[in-house]
Amino acid sequence: MSGFLESMRxxxxxxxxxxxxxxxxxxxxxxxxxxWWIIIDAAVKYPHMEDFNHSYHACGVIATIAFLxxxxxxxxxxRGDSYSEGCLGQTGARIWxxxxxxxxxxxxxxxxxxxxxxxxxxxxxLVYPGIAVFFQNAFIFFGGxxxxxxxxxxxxx
Amino acid sequence: xxxxxxxxxxxxxxxLMLGCALEYYGVYWxxxxxxxxxxxxxxxxxxxxxxDDTDAASSACRELAYxxxxxxxxxxxxxxxxxxxxxxxKWGACGLVLAGNAVIFLTILGFFLVFGRGDDFSWEQW
Numbered sequence: 001m002s003g004f005l006e007s008m009r010x011x012x013x014x015x016x017x018x019x020x021x022x023x024x025x026x027x028x029x030x031x032x033x034x035x036w037w038i039i040i041d042a043a044v045k046y047p048h049m050e051d052f053n054h055s056y057h058a059c060g061v062i063a064t065i066a067f068l069x070x071x072x073x074x075x076x077x078x079r080g081d082s083y084s085e086g087c088l089g090q091t092g093a094r095i096w097x098x099x100x101x102x103x104x105x106x107x108x109x110x111x112x113x114x115x116x117x118x119x120x121x122x123x124x125x126l127v128y129p130g131i132a133v134f135f136q137n138a139f140i141f142f143g144g145x146x147x148x149x150x151x152x153x154x155x156x157x
Numbered sequence: 158x159x160x161x162x163x164x165x166x167x168x169x170x171x172x173l174m175l176g177c178a179l180e181y182y183g184v185y186w187x188x189x190x191x192x193x194x195x196x197x198x199x200x201x202x203x204x205x206x207x208x209d210d211t212d213a214a215s216s217a218c219r220e221l222a223y224x225x226x227x228x229x230x231x232x233x234x235x236x237x238x239x240x241x242x243x244x245x246x247k248w249g250a251c252g253l254v255l256a257g258n259a260v261i262f263l264t265i266l267g268f269f270l271v272f273g274r275g276d277d278f279s280w281e282q283w
Contacts, residue, residue, distance in 0.1 A: 022220070022223055025220040025223040025227070026224075026227045029223065029225070029226070032224075033227070033235070034235075037232065037238075037239070040235070040239060041235075044242070045243060074217070151220060156216055
């Protein structure tokens with residue numbers, strides 16, 4: 001027990017450059033899962049279809065699939081680094097990434113459409129479910145971006 | 158260090174049980190966060206088994222493990238809040254459970270920081 005204080009780390013000892021990937025992963029995790037818990041909250045509070053049409057969940061599902069697609073390919077595969085050849089090749093990786101980003105942007109735009117077209121324009125008394133859908137998709141989108149671009153592959157060498 | 162971690166773990170679980178068992182609260186729904194406590198170290202352990210920890214500063218597998226672990230932690234905080242919003246538990250119980258969550262997760266984190274470094278450090282852990 002006498003060595004307890006010596007084992008505590010000082011903040012100068014930690015190499016923040018090396019921790020960049022960890023911090024990006026954690027931030028992306030917080031964003032992504034917060035998005036899903038927001039929509040779970042809205043779905044639980046408003047179980048009736050008039051308040052919250054549950055088919056709006058499809059938007060979040062597409063956003064999640066897009067997140068998985070975007071992060072399934074590494075930047076090395078898209079650039080064509082010869083050591084990380086995936087089963088689709090470089091062109092396949094680019095098409096996969098392209099479709100993934102299209103779905104991600106599409107779900108973000110769809111969520112804005114749902115908020116404005118489904119709730120604001122119709123002047124519904126209860127706007128919170130629309131806001132929840134929008135924030136869910138926004139959080140998932142930004143979580144995906146942080147996870148994709150916040151990590152550097154140099155640390156994998 | 159182990160004694161300190163055990164103590165804080167016990168405090169955290171006490172908060173959780175208080176959130177369920179006090180006369181005024183009475184419902185046992187908050188115990189579901191125990192599931193999150195138990196599965197929380199699993200991604201980290203899987204990533205450590207799969208990747209040889211010594212050769213790279215980081216790896217895609219470890220980062221994915223951090224992502225899922227963060228997700229589990231967020232879920233453990235989100236569940237009591239949603240339960241309180243639908244009036245399944247009272248807000249006081251929710252507050253106790255959240256406090257217990259924070260203490261338990263700090264304990265688990267401390268556990269991994271102190272004991273996760275490797276077997277050659279075991280002689281100086283006490």
